[in-house]
Amino acid sequence: MKNKKHWSRRGFLQSAGTLASVNALGIGAPALAAISAAANEANAANAAFVALGNDDAADFAAIAARIIPTTDTPGATEAGVIHFIDQAFAVEMRDAMDFALQGLQVINARLDGRFADLDTETQDALLRNIEQGELFGLLRSMTIFGFFSMSKYGGNANHIGWDLIGFEGHHGPWQYPFGYYDADVHGGNDNGQ
Amino acid sequence: MASKRQFSLKEPVDFVIVGSGSAGGILAKELSTAGFDVVVLEQGPYRHANDFVHDELAVVFRDELIGGGTKASGQTFRDDENKVAQSPMRQPARYAQNVGGASVHFTANFWRFREIDFKERSVLGAISGTNFADWPITYDELEPYYTKVDWEIGVSGAPGPNDAFRSKPFPLPPMPVKSSGVLMERGAKKLGLNVQVEPHAILSQPFNGRPACINCGYCMFFGCEVGAKSSTLAAMIPLAEASGNCEIRADSAVFRIATDKRGRASEVFYYDKDGMERSQKAKAVVVSANGAETARLLLMSASEQYPDGLANSSGFVGRNLMFNAHSAAQGVFTEQLNDYKGVQVTRIIHDFYESDPARGFYGGGGLDARPLWSATPILHALLGMPPDVPPWGAAFKDEMAHNFTRQMCLVGSTTSLALDRNNITLDPTNTDKWGRPSIRVTYRDHDDDLSMASFLQDRAMELFDAAGAQKTWRRPVLPSDGGEHLLGTCRMGDDPSSSVVNRDHRSHDIKNLFICDGSSFVTSGRGQPTMTIMALAFRAADRIKAAVAANAI
Numbered sequence: 234m235k236n237k238k239h240w241s242r243r244g245f246l247q248s249a250g251t252l253a254s255v256n257a258l259g260i261g262a263p264a265l266a267a268i269s270a271a272a273n274e275a276n277a278a279n280a281a282f283v284a285l286g287n288d289d290a291a292d293f294a295a296i297a298a299r300i301i302p303t304t305d306t307p308g309a310t311e312a313g314v315i316h317f318i319d320q321a322f323a324v325e326m327r328d329a330m331d332f333a334l335q336g337l338q339v340i341n342a343r344l345d346g347r348f349a350d351l352d353t354e355t356q357d358a359l360l361r362n363i364e365q366g367e368l369f370g371l372l373r374s375m376t377i378f379g380f381f382s383m384s385k386y387g388g389n390a391n392h393i394g395w396d397l398i399g400f401e402g403h404h405g406p407w408q409y410p411f412g413y414y415d416a417d418v419h420g421g422n423d424n425g426q
Numbered sequence: 427m428a429s430k431r432q433f434s435l436k437e438p439v440d441f442v443i444v445g446s447g448s449a450g451g452i453l454a455k456e457l458s459t460a461g462f463d464v465v466v467l468e469q470g471p472y473r474h475a476n477d478f479v480h481d482e483l484a485v486v487f488r489d490e491l492i493g494g495g496t497k498a499s500g501q502t503f504r505d506d507e508n509k510v511a512q513s514p515m516r517q518p519a520r521y522a523q524n525v526g527g528a529s530v531h532f533t534a535n536f537w538r539f540r541e542i543d544f545k546e547r548s549v550l551g552a553i554s555g556t557n558f559a560d561w562p563i564t565y566d567e568l569e570p571y572y573t574k575v576d577w578e579i580g581v582s583g584a585p586g587p588n589d590a591f592r593s594k595p596f597p598l599p600p601m602p603v604k605s606s607g608v609l610m611e612r613g614a615k616k617l618g619l620n621v622q623v624e625p626h627a628i629l630s631q632p633f634n635g636r637p638a639c640i641n642c643g644y645c646m647f648f649g650c651e652v653g654a655k656s657s658t659l660a661a662m663i664p665l666a667e668a669s670g671n672c673e674i675r676a677d678s679a680v681f682r683i684a685t686d687k688r689g690r691a692s693e694v695f696y697y698d699k700d701g702m703e704r705s706q707k708a709k710a711v712v713v714s715a716n717g718a719e720t721a722r723l724l725l726m727s728a729s730e731q732y733p734d735g736l737a738n739s740s741g742f743v744g745r746n747l748m749f750n751a752h753s754a755a756q757g758v759f760t761e762q763l764n765d766y767k768g769v770q771v772t773r774i775i776h777d778f779y780e781s782d783p784a785r786g787f788y789g790g791g792g793l794d795a796r797p798l799w800s801a802t803p804i805l806h807a808l809l810g811m812p813p814d815v816p817p818w819g820a821a822f823k824d825e826m827a828h829n830f831t832r833q834m835c836l837v838g839s840t841t842s843l844a845l846d847r848n849n850i851t852l853d854p855t856n857t858d859k860w861g862r863p864s865i866r867v868t869y870r871d872h873d874d875d876l877s878m879a880s881f882l883q884d885r886a887m888e889l890f891d892a893a894g895a896q897k898t899w900r901r902p903v904l905p906s907d908g909g910e911h912l913l914g915t916c917r918m919g920d921d922p923s924s925s926v927v928n929r930d931h932r933s934h935d936i937k938n939l940f941i942c943d944g945s946s947f948v949t950s951g952r953g954q955p956t957m958t959i960m961a962l963a964f965r966a967a968d969r970i971k972a973a974v975a976a977n978a979i
Contacts, residue, residue: 300818308823357819364818373818374808381803382483397823398830400766400803402480406640411768412831413761414605414612 280316284323284330288347292337293318295349296369297376299356307393309376317379317388318372329371336368431673435706439463442694442708444680444723447527448956449943449963450714451658455665456967457712458672462974465673465706466666467696469493469719469860470523472676473530475660478649482802486647491531493523493859500856500864503907507847511866513856518867518908519718522649525676526659528716528910529956533646533770534627534655535794536581537954538572538961540590541565542780546949550781553788556872557746557844561948562920562929563965565590571961571968579661579960582630586622588776598630600772601639605763606834607773610795613893614775624771624794627656627956636660641768646801678704679860683711683727683736683939691736691939697860710938710979712970714963717747717912717944718865721850724916724941726863737916737933737941742926744850746917748842748950749909751871753879754798755836755886756810757895762831765797775889778882779952781841789878791840791952793886798835806830812899832896836889838882839953842913843872850915871905879903911955916945930969931962938979942966 282290294315301309309315322330340359341347348356363369379388381395389395395402410419433439440462443450450466458464470493479485489495495517502511503518521528542549544561552558573594575581582598600623603611607621614621628645631638639654653660666672677699684705686692691711698704713720721744725735735743775793782790799810807826810833811817815825842848848869856864871879880903890898919925922934931942944959951958973979 301823302820304820304823306823306827360818377804377807378483378487381807383481386483395803397827398803398806399762399764399827400830402643402766402803405642405767407643407767408641409602409768410605411641412605412764414608414759414763415603418603418608 282316282319284327285319288349289334289337290315290319291349292341292347293333293372295356296360296372297379299353299360300373300376301380302353306397309380311390312380312388312393313390314376314379314388317382317386318375320387321375321378333368333371430667431670433463433465433673433706435704438692438707438709439465440708441465441710441712442467442706443712443714444683444694445527445713445715445719445943446525446658446663446674447521447714447716447943448529448658448959449966450712451526451529451662451666452960452963453712453714453942453967454672454674455658455662455669456964457970458666458669460967460971461671463671464666465675465708467678467680467694467706468525468527468674468676469679470525470676472674473524473649473659475649475651475653478651480642480644480648482804486802486805489517491522491524491647491649492517492520498859500853500858502853502856502864502866504866504868505870505905507868511853511868514907516908518869519850519865519912520908520910521716521718521912524649524659525663525674526657529627529657530649530655530659531647532910532956535771535954536583536625536627536957537792537952538590538592539565539568539951539958540588540779543949543951544568546781550788553843555845557846557924559844559917559919559924559948562918568958568961568965569593571964572957574964575957575960578964579627579656579658580629580633580636581625581627581656583625584623586774586776587620588779589622596625598633600624601626601628601630601769603772604765604768606765606795606797609757609759609763609834609893610773610775610836610889613889613891616892617888619775619777619889621773621775624774626769628769629654629656634661639769643767643801646770679862680715680723681726681860681862683713683723685729685731685736685936689731689936691936701860710940712940712942714941714943717915718850718867720941720943720945721915722852722863722865725852732935737926737935737939739935740923740926742917742924744915745846745848746844746914747848747850747867747869748844748911748913748947749869749871749906750842750911750913750950750953750955751840751875751879751903751906752953753838753883753886753900753903755883755890755898755900756799756812756833757836757890757893758829758833758897759894760832760896763797763834764831765834766801766830770796770798770801776952778885785877785881787874787877788843789841789874789881791838791878791882792954793882793889794837794839796835796837797833798837800830800833800835803830806833812897813901814899836886838879838886840875840878840882841952842875842950844914844917844949845872867908869906876903876905911944911950911953913944913947913950913955916941917948918946919948930973931966932969932973940966940970
């Protein structure tokens with residue numbers, strides 16, 4: 234059936250990789266992570282992995298850490314994005330995991346050690362070479378999902394992702410004014426406080 | 427919570443209504459409170475306000491409210507009838523599947539049409555290659571029903587400079603202006619444009635026992651957790667059930683309307699929650715399943731007697747699909763807007779509503795100021811970044827962190843021309859999770875629609891400049907690959923050879939079969955159709971009641 238064919242791993246990954254180019258008002262997009270809502274709170278830094286082996290998890294975590302790096306503010310590492318990825322792979326993205334692991338093998342086969350052991354400059358150079366590819370598109374999307382989705386999916390630990398961008402989605406409801414430009418209108422202060 | 431009233435499947439009820447959304451929910455309330463026995467068959471589940479969560483991953487990306495997306499529906503899309511349609515990641519025709527239908531997850535922008543929308547063909551003349559036509563009804567005929575929508579479901583707003591006549595004021599004051607609205611006003615003032623208040627199907631104050639909006643910001647794509655959004659779930663369904671004459675039968679996916687020997691609609695077949703085949707007998711049937719589902723159901727119901735599908739002697743069932751075209755421009759300002767809080771839109775510009783021959787193409791539309799991609803974090807990261815920023819790394823992270831609270835969007839929404847080539851048909855191979863033939867969408871915007879969308883995007887960029895935006899960008903206007911506005915596929919008209927229903931929403935072919943939803947539209951309006959769908963539903967209910975009184979069904 235056409236439908237099934239389209240939902241093959243390949244089609245899925247292609248779409249995930251090109252997500253960011255969809256038409257302006259086009260959303261919906263990928264039921265990327267048809268991740269079980271039953272996914273747990275295992276986002277403590279040292280929690281065990283459900284689907285991934287420790288070495289593979291370390292490599293994926295290192296890739297996520299280059300996509301949203303730790304700078305003067307926390308990044309994918311501190312948000313526990315790898316646990317989101319792990320839990321997604323454990324459930325309905327098992328096919329995607331096989332693909333991702335194969336891709337990782339190809340990368341590591343060219344290295345002396347593993348991706349996670351490289352210095353960050355070398356990691357970045359390597360990722361720039363594959364940034365147009367399906368594997369990177371998949372991992373970029375998953376990193377973003379893991380950084381910004383609800384903590385119950387395994388990532389965004391302590392709302393690190395939301396705090397970074399100033400999204401207080403776990404608070405609210407809100408009172409006017411919300412920001413700087415409507416403050417005069419509503420006679421309040423800026424930032425909605 | 428189960429519906430209180432339960433009807434026997436074998437005894438014909440007065441009305442079966444297929445769909446409980448913007449139109450079906452209103453028809454259910456109107457007909458049941460008038461004393462008729464009504465069974466509403468809704469394919470989605472019965473969700474309540476406290477079922478709605480702030481879960482962007484589940485709602486926006488896992489398609490939880492729309493029934494699981496393409497994977498579950500098998501919908502297909504193509505932009506040309508000569509191509510084989512493919513099943514894309516993103517479902518082409520998008521609508522919530524639950525009691526209340528898409529009125530549950532819509533953004534609640536709530537524009538009335540104007541006089542011109544109903545008679546534009548007469549004013550402008552024919553447009554070659556299109557099915558551009560006048561409506562059989564006028565604004566004046568619909569105005570009492572727009573007012574009824576205002577006062578029955580709860581609408582907040584204030585009139586704009588060029589709005590159509592209204593017989594009563596808005597029942598509720600407008601939602602307070604947000605920073606995006608203030609900035610639109612700032613730009614418009616310099617450019618000499620008129621900004622007006624956005625009307626909302628959202629309560630700015632408590633109304634009819636429902637609470638006011640709490641400004642949580644989760645309107646677009648999400649269900650309202652407090653019932654302040656004036657969905658039919660919040661505003662109409664409770665009244666229908668309280669009448670004691672209405673059963674809302676959720677998890678009931680209709681797959682065929684059967685006709686009797688006289689050719690009248692007699693029984694509606696559906697799959698229940700367990701996938702078991704059931705049927706409900708009825709004296710009359712109202713189809714309000716939306717512009718995609720309604721057309722599919724009529725086509726699926728083809729029989730020996732009606733080989734081309736029900737109500738389809740004209741061949742117009744499924745044709746003239748209209749999505750409204752859209753465009754967007756993004757702007758970042760130096761200070762924080764925090765536009766993710768509160769309703770999406772608070773200010774709009776309707777100066778480009780009318781078609782203007784000087785532009786060189788047909789079309790009209792509106793501009794609105796809203797967060798759009800900066801309403802929720804994942805959308806911001808995936809779609810809200812400027813094109814000059816790398817897609818990963820420290821610069822990507824910094825840009826997200828800086829822009830999210832400082833970013834807004836100016837969205838253009840436009841007319842769509844009715845075309846034969848844009849339609850809903852049955853996919854020849856795919857089926858949905860219930861086993862029904864999947865909806866196949868064939869669609870390519872008319873060039874004029876895309877020109878209008880680009881025109882509005884140009885104006886949006888000028889507005890950003892005039893408002894003092896620090897950084898602006900836009901992406902090219904592309905043809906639609908799907909839509910939430912599902913209009914025109916069973917159009918209303920006086921001529922049975924070029925329309926599916928008459929001006930009273932009765933199908934030309936089958937006397938006791940009524941069709942009322944976005945499919946009834948003759949033209950698309952300027953981009954916010956739900957108010958008109960609801961007004962048509964109130965009017966249709968009156969016309970149906972009158973027909974019963976005249977013993978004419």
